[in-house]
Amino acid sequence: MAKLVALQHQNHPSFSLLHSSSFSDFNGARLHTSIQYKRKPVQPKGALHVTASGTKKILIMGGTRFIGIFLSRLLVKEGHQVTLFTRGKAPIAQQLPGESDKDFADFSSRILHLKGDRKDFDFVKSSLSAEGFDVVYDINGREADEVAPILDALPNLEQYIYCSSAGVYLKTDTPPHYEVDAVDPKSRHKGKLETESLLRTRGVNWTSLRPVYIYGPLNYNPVEEWFFHRLKAGRPIPVPNSGLQITQLGHVKDLAKLFVLVLGNEKANKQVFNVSGDKYVTFDGLAKACAKAGGFPDPEIVHYNPKEFDFGKKKAFPFRDQHFFASIEKAKSVLGWRPEFDLVEGLTDSYNLDFGQGTFRKEADFSTDDIILGKNLVLQS
Amino acid sequence: MAILSSPSVCSTAFFSTVKLLPRSLSPSHKLISFSSSLSVLHIPFSSSQLPITTQNKGTSSVRSGTNSVTITAAAAAGKRKVLIVNTNSGGHAVIGFYFAMELLGSGHDVTIFTVGEETSDKMKKPPFNRFVETREAGGKTVWGDPADIAKVVGEAAFDVVLDNNGKDLDTVKPVADWAKSSGVKQFLFISSAGIYKPTDEPPHIEGDVVKADAGHVGVEKYIAEIYSSWAVFRPQYMIGSGNNKDCEEWFFDRIVRSRPVPIPGSGMQLTNIAHVRDLSSMLTLAVENPDAASGNIFNCVSDRAVTLDGMAKLCAQAAGFPVNIVHYDPKAVGIDAKKAFPFRNMHFYSEPRAAKDLLGWKSSTNLAEDLKERFAEYVKIGRDKKPMKFELDDKILESLKVPVAV
Numbered sequence: 001m002a003k004l005v006a007l008q009h010q011n012h013p014s015f016s017l018l019h020s021s022s023f024s025d026f027n028g029a030r031l032h033t034s035i036q037y038k039r040k041p042v043q044p045k046g047a048l049h050v051t052a053s054g055t056k057k058i059l060i061m062g063g064t065r066f067i068g069i070f071l072s073r074l075l076v077k078e079g080h081q082v083t084l085f086t087r088g089k090a091p092i093a094q095q096l097p098g099e100s101d102k103d104f105a106d107f108s109s110r111i112l113h114l115k116g117d118r119k120d121f122d123f124v125k126s127s128l129s130a131e132g133f134d135v136v137y138d139i140n141g142r143e144a145d146e147v148a149p150i151l152d153a154l155p156n157l158e159q160y161i162y163c164s165s166a167g168v169y170l171k172t173d174t175p176p177h178y179e180v181d182a183v184d185p186k187s188r189h190k191g192k193l194e195t196e197s198l199l200r201t202r203g204v205n206w207t208s209l210r211p212v213y214i215y216g217p218l219n220y221n222p223v224e225e226w227f228f229h230r231l232k233a234g235r236p237i238p239v240p241n242s243g244l245q246i247t248q249l250g251h252v253k254d255l256a257k258l259f260v261l262v263l264g265n266e267k268a269n270k271q272v273f274n275v276s277g278d279k280y281v282t283f284d285g286l287a288k289a290c291a292k293a294g295g296f297p298d299p300e301i302v303h304y305n306p307k308e309f310d311f312g313k314k315k316a317f318p319f320r321d322q323h324f325f326a327s328i329e330k331a332k333s334v335l336g337w338r339p340e341f342d343l344v345e346g347l348t349d350s351y352n353l354d355f356g357q358g359t360f361r362k363e364a365d366f367s368t369d370d371i372i373l374g375k376n377l378v379l380q381s
Numbered sequence: 382m383a384i385l386s387s388p389s390v391c392s393t394a395f396f397s398t399v400k401l402l403p404r405s406l407s408p409s410h411k412l413i414s415f416s417s418s419l420s421v422l423h424i425p426f427s428s429s430q431l432p433i434t435t436q437n438k439g440t441s442s443v444r445s446g447t448n449s450v451t452i453t454a455a456a457a458a459g460k461r462k463v464l465i466v467n468t469n470s471g472g473h474a475v476i477g478f479y480f481a482m483e484l485l486g487s488g489h490d491v492t493i494f495t496v497g498e499e500t501s502d503k504m505k506k507p508p509f510n511r512f513v514e515t516r517e518a519g520g521k522t523v524w525g526d527p528a529d530i531a532k533v534v535g536e537a538a539f540d541v542v543l544d545n546n547g548k549d550l551d552t553v554k555p556v557a558d559w560a561k562s563s564g565v566k567q568f569l570f571i572s573s574a575g576i577y578k579p580t581d582e583p584p585h586i587e588g589d590v591v592k593a594d595a596g597h598v599g600v601e602k603y604i605a606e607i608y609s610s611w612a613v614f615r616p617q618y619m620i621g622s623g624n625n626k627d628c629e630e631w632f633f634d635r636i637v638r639s640r641p642v643p644i645p646g647s648g649m650q651l652t653n654i655a656h657v658r659d660l661s662s663m664l665t666l667a668v669e670n671p672d673a674a675s676g677n678i679f680n681c682v683s684d685r686a687v688t689l690d691g692m693a694k695l696c697a698q699a700a701g702f703p704v705n706i707v708h709y710d711p712k713a714v715g716i717d718a719k720k721a722f723p724f725r726n727m728h729f730y731s732e733p734r735a736a737k738d739l740l741g742w743k744s745s746t747n748l749a750e751d752l753k754e755r756f757a758e759y760v761k762i763g764r765d766k767k768p769m770k771f772e773l774d775d776k777i778l779e780s781l782k783v784p785v786a787v
Binding site: 173174175176241242244245246279280281282284285286288289323327329333343 | 580581582583584586646647649650651684685686687688691694695728732734737738748
């Protein structure tokens, strides 16, 4: 549906994202409305721009947990009509820490909900074809069979934007992972790979984004939270092996911006992009960065050999015990995207808006720490 | 451009640089535009080990052998007179040799000024013992003291000077000052990625903090002060035929003799080992695109890292041998890791972001493939059969009680 909106064009369309040095709470200001690198808008003269061809009817599969929360807000702010397809277990709109009442009211009044189970393929097909959407953001898809009914329902789909994973890469002796690198058909994330393959065969315009580890406020994966729990409790941080293993974190707000940047962007057509932070970090370095972010003193780090322990089903450390990082230079050079947060800034944002406010997803569980520390104490005596 | 040999196939292998036409570059790259008339340039090259390099070819494996190459006389239109002041030893020596060959292959004028005496024993080692190839390709070779550079190069005028010698200002200043006063337009300097301050957040990227007291830093600062068109290159480790310093050979020596490979620490330390042709291609791009290069620091490395363990494994795979890696703590064993092992015992990992962004440079190093070629040469020169002592290794293995097959 056409919407006549007076848009204040802050940026030249060819402008690529600037580093914003201002550091604000999440109220949308940090997530400044970005003009995409190459829009296909109508550009008539005069102050009033018809945005009909720029406004999309967007479906987000998921969208209430982490990336989608930030992504949906950006898209709504850009003037798109955004529907979240969820089972309705979580509220469609929840006010975020730092989000003003006005911003939240604006968002919650405009965000739409399509309630259903994406595993019910018949329902997916019928409900989507009844609605008709221009663009699908698939944020929570895991298996290829979940995608086929969506494509079947939307033959005129302009773009399928998929949240894949850098976990699809085959382990390498020569990091970083580049988008051209070999993938591992046996990995835990093979459903993501199979989805990417399906998208390729279907002839639809698709874009796949491969994040590494994502962090930021509302993270449901205990990444930074794992460190914060221990720092707050004044406990040592047990790190497996040398602590030199290199990983990489990408801030959810930076990810959301890239997800928006690929919308309607020719350069993203049928392309895969890694998405994460600009620099990598060692395990030891990450412990120290979390301490800085939360205003804690430098942590005591205890290294241990995981082979000497049996933790049962419990995870003693939140990261793969290996080097794991990916180059983001393709997204930077092809799309002009830049992550805004460096590691300590991003962890500080997460701390200030989430853990530091007293909120977290998982209760602290130091049982594996105690096993490790107990044995270490015994060895030292 | 004169045709130096007939287009028919010669028995000697040819070396030339394929300058691929159009590189895809963003509009921000300012390229000198070349005219497009064609000519043929063959450069006879006696060794088959310096293969044809293709720029901008990602991870393609390197080809060697006979190949006649058409290059545009566009290169001739932008012909530069380049002076390379080259060290007479060490890991960086080979850079000057490859750079000279690549420039000559692109039609530029090259003089290599090597420090010291032409008759010294140092000149019997690679790459210096291959300078005949440089001369055959049309390059000049001179020797002397960089402090007396005016005397050594005489009346010759140059557009570009690369100092691939000095590690401190005392050594480079005479060269830089002379170049400035004699009207050299562009000054390039081989610095070192070793000047970066160690970090918890790799990689080292251009602009990151460096060790203020490092000799190279003083040079970099001085050059930036006195020159308008300058560029600085920070390399790490290199492999390639003509290398003056052992790199992969250290691993091959042990692997072919079925000896354990002792690696300090966890073996997870990341480093960067590039084929020297990557460094040469980056330098050549800087010469041919001086505006784009001007005022910039470039990490002169490939775009992939490798762990120390990974390097041992890749060397073994290239050689077709198994490998037995043994980790040790140098302090516990009581040895200096610097003497026992050719790489830094820490993460030492830079990325060539500036070269990719500003020069449109692409890495072509492919360790798995390149090491096969390196191993072939290793065997060809008979180094696999050479009797060797491994005293430090033995000391390490003794303290770890690791058996060594006799």
